[in-house]
Amino acid sequence: DIQMTQSPSSLSASVGDRVTITCRASQGIRNDLGWYQQKPGKAPKRLIYAASSLQSGVPSRFRGSGSGTEFTLTISSLQPEDFATYFCLQYNSYPLTFGGGTKVEIK
Amino acid sequence: EVQLVASGGGLVQPGGSLRLSCAVSGFTFSDHYIDWVRQAPGKGLEWVGRSRDKANGYTTEYAASVKGRFTISRDDAENALYLQMNSLKTEDPAVYYCTRGYDMDVWGQGTTVTVSS
Numbered sequence: 288d289i290q291m292t293q294s295p296s297s298l299s300a301s302v303g304d305r306v307t308i309t310c311r312a313s314q315g316i317r318n319d320l321g322w323y324q325q326k327p328g329k330a331p332k333r334l335i336y337a338a339s340s341l342q343s344g345v346p347s348r349f350r351g352s353g354s355g356t357e358f359t360l361t362i363s364s365l366q367p368e369d370f371a372t373y374f375c376l377q378y379n380s381y382p383l384t385f386g387g388g389t390k391v392e393i394k
Numbered sequence: 395e396v397q398l399v400a401s402g403g404g405l406v407q408p409g410g411s412l413r414l415s416c417a418v419s420g421f422t423f424s425d426h427y428i429d430w431v432r433q434a435p436g437k438g439l440e441w442v443g444r445s446r447d448k449a450n451g452y453t454t455e456y457a458a459s460v461k462g463r464f465t466i467s468r469d470d471a472e473n474a475l476y477l478q479m480n481s482l483k484t485e486d487p488a489v490y491y492c493t494r495g496y497d498m499d500v501w502g503q504g505t506t507v508t509v510s511s
Contacts, residue, residue: 330501378497382457383441
């Protein structure tokens with residue numbers, strides 16, 4: 288199975304901060320990776336697909352990068368509505384696996 | 395509007411069975427993979443299984459933790475996907491989501507499964 292190691296597991300940041308979240312795959316997954324945002328009691332919402340493609344309707348402050356084993360989600364200027372938990376997902380091979388999540392909290 | 399609506403969750407005893415449904419609308423059901431993903435209380439996301447699209451014969455894949463106990467099926471006439479869960483264990487309680495596509499672009503709202511005696 289491909290392990291997705293996501294870091295950090297939590298972070299505190301202020302509105303306007305630049306935030307970076309990383310997912311590392313235990314083996315190469317090309318660019319078969321998505322990033323999701325989840326708010327309490329809600330279903331995850333996709334932000335990024337194919338590692339770096341922005342989902343339609345998602346603000347451009349969200350940016351994904353990487354390929355192979357190292358991937359990054361960057362929020363260029365954190366907004367109040369961005370406080371949430373973020374997950375990565377690899378869909379390169381079975382079983383599909385998620386990162387452990389990063390909870391972004393208000394400093 | 396693309397929608398997936400999961401239902402059928404509830405309380406079941408260990409060893410019991412439950413069938414979840416995922417009703418879809420706003421897209422051609424047969425053209426898309428549909429997955430089940432679960433999230434235990436306060437935990438992360440776990441992929442449960444997949445139904446491929448009609449072009450791929452609606453074949454299925456399962457996580458090792460549910461293989462042999464859970465079965466995914468489809469009803470084209472009803473535009474619905476099902477998750478038959480048998481031999482439920484104390485580690486199965488979660489919110490169960492259905493999602494669209496091999497890359498999970500759209501998610502339903504989830505249905506809650508509780509396993510307790």
